[in-house]
Amino acid sequence: MANSNRQWLINGRPRGRPLQDDDFKWVETPVREPGEGEVLVRTLYLSFDPAQKGWMENIGGYVAPTEIGEVMRGSGVGEVVASGAPGLAVGDKVTGMLGWQAYATLPARDLNKVADDELLTANLGVLGTTGMTAFFGLNKIGKPFAGDTLVITGAAGATGSVVGQIGKIAGCRVIGVAGGEAKRRWLVDELGFDGAVDYKAGDVRAQVAELAPGGIDVLWDNVGGPIFNDLLSQIALHARVVVCGGISRYELGDMPAGPENYFNLIFKRARMEGFIVLDYMAEYPWARARMAQWIRQGRLRYKEDVQHGLENAPRTLGRLFQGENFGKQLLKVV
Numbered sequence: 386m387a388n389s390n391r392q393w394l395i396n397g398r399p400r401g402r403p404l405q406d407d408d409f410k411w412v413e414t415p416v417r418e419p420g421e422g423e424v425l426v427r428t429l430y431l432s433f434d435p436a437q438k439g440w441m442e443n444i445g446g447y448v449a450p451t452e453i454g455e456v457m458r459g460s461g462v463g464e465v466v467a468s469g470a471p472g473l474a475v476g477d478k479v480t481g482m483l484g485w486q487a488y489a490t491l492p493a494r495d496l497n498k499v500a501d502d503e504l505l506t507a508n509l510g511v512l513g514t515t516g517m518t519a520f521f522g523l524n525k526i527g528k529p530f531a532g533d534t535l536v537i538t539g540a541a542g543a544t545g546s547v548v549g550q551i552g553k554i555a556g557c558r559v560i561g562v563a564g565g566e567a568k569r570r571w572l573v574d575e576l577g578f579d580g581a582v583d584y585k586a587g588d589v590r591a592q593v594a595e596l597a598p599g600g601i602d603v604l605w606d607n608v609g610g611p612i613f614n615d616l617l618s619q620i621a622l623h624a625r626v627v628v629c630g631g632i633s634r635y636e637l638g639d640m641p642a643g644p645e646n647y648f649n650l651i652f653k654r655a656r657m658e659g660f661i662v663l664d665y666m667a668e669y670p671w672a673r674a675r676m677a678q679w680i681r682q683g684r685l686r687y688k689e690d691v692q693h694g695l696e697n698a699p700r701t702l703g704r705l706f707q708g709e710n711f712g713k714q715l716l717k718v719v
Contacts, residue, residue, distance in 0.1 A: 390416045393457045393485035393698050400442040403706065408441065409457060409485075409699045417490045419469040424496065426463035426479060426489045428695075432509035433459065433702050433714040434543075435630065447661050457485040457698070461718075462499065462508055473498060480508050485698045487718060504677060510543050510713035511680065511687040512673050514662060518629065519547035520672045521665040523555075526627045526658050527603040531556025534597045536616060539607030540581065541568035543687075543713035544629065548605050549578050550685050557603070560596050562589060562612060564708045571711075576686060590615040600653075605629060617646035626650070626657035688712025695719075 390413065397408035419425045440458055443450045451458065461483035465473050470493035473479065481496040483489040499508045510516060529535060535552040539545045540561025549559045549572065561572040561581040572581040582592035589612050593601075600621030606613045609631030620626065650657055665672075679685035690710045692701045694717075701716045 388416055390414050391487045391695055393695070394454055395441055395451055395457050396453065398442050398453075399438060400444070404438060404699065404703050406699065410454075411696070416488050419467050419490050421469050422492055422494070423469050423490055424465050424473050424479075424493050425467040426481075426483060426491065426496070427466050428461050428463045428483045428487055428489060428718045429478075430463075430506055430509060430691075431459050431461040431483070431485065431695075431698065431701075431716045431718060432513065432515075433705060433710075433716065434515070435705050437702060438706070447663070458482060459485050459698075460509060460514065461489075462505060463489065468493075478505060480513065485695070487695060504680065506689060506691075506715060507680070507687065509715060510689065511547055511685065512676060515543045515713060516547050516676055517665065517669055517672060518662040519544050519551060520676060521662055521668070522627050522629055522660055523548050523551050523603075523605065525665070526660050527605060527625050529555040529557050529603055533557045533602035534560065534599065534621070535603040535605065536560045536562065536593060536597060536601045537605040537607070538562045538612055538616070539630075540572055540578070541711065542607060545605070545607050546572070546576060546712070547685070547687065550576055552603070553577055554679065554684060558597075560593060562593070562608075562616075568711065571688075584612060590618065594619060600624070603627065606631075614644040614646050617644050617649050620649055620653050620655050622653050622655075624653055624655040626655060628657060628659040690714050692716045 392412050394410040396410040399408050440451050462480045463483055465475055465477045473493050478499050478501045479496040480499055529552055535557040537545045537548050541563035549561055552559045559578045561578050562584055563569055564585050566583055569581040569583045572578040580596040601619050602621050602624055604616055604626045606628055607630045690712045704710045
C-alpha cells in the first residue's frame with residue numbers, strides 16, 4: 386500500500402467565469418489508515434458532472450457547502466485495500482464520494498459494494514446517479530405515455546442519452562438536441578432516437594418544429610438558457626416539463642434570466658417541475674436491476690468518455706463546459 390496520497394484541493398470559487406487552473410491545488414499527503422468502521426479505498430475511476438462547478442461555488446443548494454482547502458468532491462469507484470469494517474473486505478469494489486484523490490479513508494456506511502463485472506464503470510453513469518436521474522426524473526415527473534413526443538436538451542450527454550432510450554422503451558417518439566453532427570448521428574443511428582437536431586447549426590426552434598409538428602408532450606431540459614426558452618414555446622396541451630439541470634447556469638455562475646415563454650404553461654395547461662434524484666434513493670436497487678437487465682438485453686446502450694491520470698482531473702471537468710465529452714465523462718485514476 387502506498388504511504389503517500391495524491392489529492393486535488395479546492396482553491397477557488399469560479400463563480401461567473403470559466404474554470405481556471407488555479408481553482409485547484411495539487412498536494413501530496415500521508416495516507417490515513419482506517420479506524421473502526423472505516424475502510425481505505427484506492428480510487429480506480431472518477432465521475433464528472435457539471436454540478437461539481439456549482440459545488441465549488443456553493444450554489445448547489447442541495448449539498449453541504451464546500452470549503453477552500455478541502456479535497457475536491459467527486460464520486461468514484463474504487464477497491465478496498467484495508468478494512469476496519471466487517472461488511473467490506475480487501476478486494477471488494479465500492480462506489481461513493483471518494484473525491485479527487487488516489488486514496489480515500491471513509492466510513493463503510495458511506496460506500497456501496499458493487500459487482501466487479503463488465504458493468505463496473507457503469508455504476509458511475511447509467512447505473513449510478515446519472516442513470517437514476519434519468520429513470521426517476523422521466524418516470525416520476527415526465528410520466529411518459531406511449532405515443533408522446535419527448536424532446537431532450539443535452540441529449541448526447543450521459544443523462545440525456547439515457548432519458549431518450551427509456552422514452553423509447555416507454556413507446557415515445559424521441560427527439561434530441563445536441564451539439565455537433567457526430568452527436569446528432571449517434572443519437573439516431575446508434576441509440577434509435579426518432580430525430581435529432583444540432584443546436585450549433587442554428588435555429589433550434591425551427592429544427593424541432595419540423596420534427597415535432599404536433600408539439601412537445603414531455604420536455605426534458607438539461608441546459609436552460611435560450612434553447613430551453615425556445616422549446617417552451619412548442620409544448621403541447623398538458624405537457625410535462627422536467628427541469629433536470631442547467632449547464633448554462635453552471636458556466637455563468639449567476640442565476641439565468643427567467644424563460645420568457647413560461648406563460649405558455651398556462652395556455653397549454655402544462656406542468657413544469659424540478660427534482661433532486663436523492664429523493665428516490667430508497668428505490669435505487671430495483672431501478673438499477675431493471676436498467677442492468679435492459680443493458681444486457683441490448684435495449685439500453687451507453688457511451689463512456691474516459692480520460693486518464695489523476696493529474697488531469699481539472700482539465701477533465703472542463704471538458705463538460707466545452708462540449709468536448711461524448712457520453713459519460715470518466716477519468717481512470719491510474
